[in-house]
Amino acid sequence: MDVLISALEGLNLWWWLGLVAALLIAELLTNTTYLLWPAAAALVTALIAPFTGWPVELILFSVLGVGFLIVGDRYVKPRLKSGADSGLNQRATYLIGERVTVVKGFTEGRGRVRHGDTEWSARTEDGADLAKGSSALVTQVDGTRLILKA
Incomplete structure (x- = not known):
């Protein structure tokens, strides 16, 4: 028991920052966001560590870890996932x-269009044929094909 207490008394700012680094590296390897929240709790605990003793540090880390995990999983993670459909790199x-x-004139509602310096495969929403040189509005993207409205 004395060994455990002496180890706990050795908790300091650098120990907590080492835990933060280890958790962030593990988070980078797993990419789950679940290790991000204990890392944040360890960072806050590291900032408080010079002013408190080990019992307060452990309680603070435990409470913050669970609190950050609940809040992060419920509110932050869905917002991070919704950003996946932002159109970045698309x-x-x-x-x-x-x-x-x-x-190229459309036949059976399919043809080719140009925007800037790039040609795209396209089709019309209603299957209508468009004449060469006419203009159309892009309403959707289906893979690499543009969906147009005349």
Whole structure:
């Protein structure tokens, strides 16, 4: 028991910062966000450690760890996941609402259009055929195909 108490008395700012670093590295390897919250709790505990003793540090770390986990999982994680559909690295999503020019006449509602210096495969929403040189509005993106409204 004396060994455990002497180890606990050795808790200090640097021990907590080491725990923060270990948890963040583990979070990078797992990419789950579950280890992010104990890392945040350990960081707050590290800031308080120079002013308190080990019992307060352990209680603070436990309470903050559980609290951050609940709040983070319920409120922060869904917002992080909703950012996955932001269109980042999906160039075609930025074309929604843009006007494109038909470069090859449509047959059976399918053809090719140009926006800037790039040609795209496209189809019309209603299956209508568009003439070469006409203009259309991009309403959706389906993979690499643009969906147009005449």
